[in-house]
Amino acid sequence: MKPTLRVLLTFSLASAVFLTGCGKKDQPPAPKSDTEAARAAAMTVPPGGAPTTVPGAAAPTSSSVQGRAIEITANDQMKFSTTEIHAKPGEALSVTLKNVGTVPKFSMGHNWVLLQSTAVVEPFIAEAPQAAATDYIPASQQKNIIAHTKLLGPKEQDTASFKAPEKPGRYPYVCSFPGHYQVGMHGELIVE
Ligand SMILES: [Cu+2]
Incomplete structure (x- = not known):
């Protein structure tokens, strides 16, 4: 097997397994055949680097999702099911709140509001x-918000x-319904 072909195959396999994406600098080499071109076209790999573990988050279920799919539920106990999301700098993410x-x-x-820094949570x-x-x-406060969902009633989602910030760090997310943050309805997006 030619070295270049081996690299191609290795990349394809890695991409198939890790649907969470590849970094901007890791563009796949130019496909060498029609078959490979079709395969490359069929694989929509969002940018953002190697896969990361997201406790409590759903695995990506569809290639039509714009970015890595993360599902968070909110309940009458005023808690998010996921309080920590890990992401690569600039990684495309699709956070669904149910x-x-x-x-x-x-x-x-309930809503899900991702803020620019811990310094802006209080204001x-x-x-x-x-x-x-x-x-x-x-x-x-729009300037302090990276992304947010709508306010949701029961059974709504x-x-x-959005894209994770390029700067590594911890970005807080909150539910901004009155009183919910205070009883613990918040978490962090950790960019690393
Ligand atoms: Cu809430």
Whole structure:
């Protein structure tokens, strides 16, 4: 077997196993045949590097998802099912929040809001309760938000597709429904 072919095959195998993607610098070599070209076209590999472990998150189920799929549930106990997400710098992610509770939205709505840094959590949480008209997402805080879902009632879900920050670090996420952050409805996206 020619070395170049071996590299190609190894890459293809690795990509097939690790649907979570390849880094921007790791573009696949140019396909050498129609078959390989078709295979390469069929594989939509989002950028972002080697696979990472996400406790409690669902495995990617569809190649149509824009980025690595991560599912988080929210419940009437005001907890996220996942409180830690690991990602590569710049990795494309699709976070789906599902409200699996039964209490009506006006008293138990949930959202998922990813913030720029721990330094902006306090000001964000302080302003959020006044922003009921915009699902507790204050317009003045947009600059501090990386991504967020809609506010969800029981059995509703929404997906936020975005790219993880390029800068390694810990990025907090919260539910901004009044009082929920304070009882522990938050977590962290860890970029490393
Ligand atoms: Cu909540």
